[in-house]
Amino acid sequence: xxxxxxxARQCRREGVNLFGSPKYQKILARNPNIPGMxxxxxxxxxxxxxxxxxEKQKLKRxxxxxxxxxxxxxxKATISKVVTGDKLLEILERRLDNIVxxxxxxxxxxxxxxxxxxxxxxxxxxxxxxPSIEAKEGDVLEVREKxxxxxxxxxxxxxxxxxxxxxxxxxxxxxxxxxxxxxPEQKHFEQLIETRSIVEFYSR
Numbered sequence: 001x002x003x004x005x006x007x008a009r010q011c012r013r014e015g016v017n018l019f020g021s022p023k024y025q026k027i028l029a030r031n032p033n034i035p036g037m038x039x040x041x042x043x044x045x046x047x048x049x050x051x052x053x054x055e056k057q058k059l060k061r062x063x064x065x066x067x068x069x070x071x072x073x074x075x076k077a078t079i080s081k082v083v084t085g086d087k088l089l090e091i092l093e094r095r096l097d098n099i100v101x102x103x104x105x106x107x108x109x110x111x112x113x114x115x116x117x118x119x120x121x122x123x124x125x126x127x128x129x130x131p132s133i134e135a136k137e138g139d140v141l142e143v144r145e146k147x148x149x150x151x152x153x154x155x156x157x158x159x160x161x162x163x164x165x166x167x168x169x170x171x172x173x174x175x176x177x178x179x180x181x182x183x184p185e186q187k188h189f190e191q192l193i194e195t196r197s198i199v200e201f202y203s204r
Contacts, residue, residue, distance in 0.1 A: 052201035059193050063092050064109050069132070074202055085195025086186055093184040096123065097131035099141060103171045103178045104163035107156055120147040135180045143176035 046054070060070045077087035092098060097113040100121065106112035115121060116131040122142050123133065135141070143153065157173060165171050166188050170179040 049201075049204075052197040052204075055194050055197040056201050059092075059190070059195075059198060062109075062190065062193075063095070063098065064113060071202075074198070084199050086189070088195060088198070089186075089189040089193070090184055091134060093188060094134040094136075094180075095131060096121070096128065096133045096135060096141065099135055099169065099178060099180070102166055103141075103169055104160040104165060104173075105143070105153065105156060105171075105176065105178070107159060111156075115143075120144055120150075137180055137182055139180045141178040141180075148176050 056070075060067070063070075065073070073091050074084075074088055077084050077091055080087040082090070093102075096116050097109055100106050100112035100115055101109045106115055113131045117129055119127050119129045120143060121128055122144055123135075124140055127144065128141075147153070153176065166184065168180065168182045168184045168188055170181050171177070172179075
């Protein structure tokens with residue numbers, strides 16, 4: 001079941017900007033305390049289990065996944081020869097919705113997921129509607145011709161002007177296309193996440 005709690009409350013609960021939008025960064029700067037009855041302060045010392053849970057929730061919310069979807073990604077990471085935590089982050093980074101967000105075509109991952117699921121993009125020349133597809137090296141994502149004139153892309157381009165695009169992606173804003181140059185590495189992953197805690201959480 002997807003989390004329908006207001007995005008600002010989710011950011012305040014985790015103490016970080018989970019969704020990448022400047023809007024939530026401003027909200028956090030204005031009110032960094034957790035919501036609810038303990039809102040006047042951050043919680044004190046947490047148990048090890050609570051820390052592990054918070055890291056799992058933080059990453060899950062950051063990428064906008066349900067528990068079932070997140071667990072599927074984790075299980076896939078565990079059967080890889082790569083370190084589980086690193087593989088989990090790689091799988092999440094390679095999702096089409098994340099790539100559209102990272103490329104600066106969407107304000108948030110939630111918006112990029114809508115772009116993909118509504119069929120606004122092409123993957124290697126074929127219309128795609130599944131945000132969870134994991135892109136491979138050499139794949140090219142491009143906004144469909146009929147969607148390029150949409151006001152939302154023009155607004156996003158203006159809002160996100162100067163956004164730093166990771167070097168594993170090549171973005172052509174004129175063509176509204178994204179090429180995957182290589183598979184993302186550890187230096188490209190979310191630095192706010194302690195994956196060891198997530199692995200320990202599911203190993204209990």
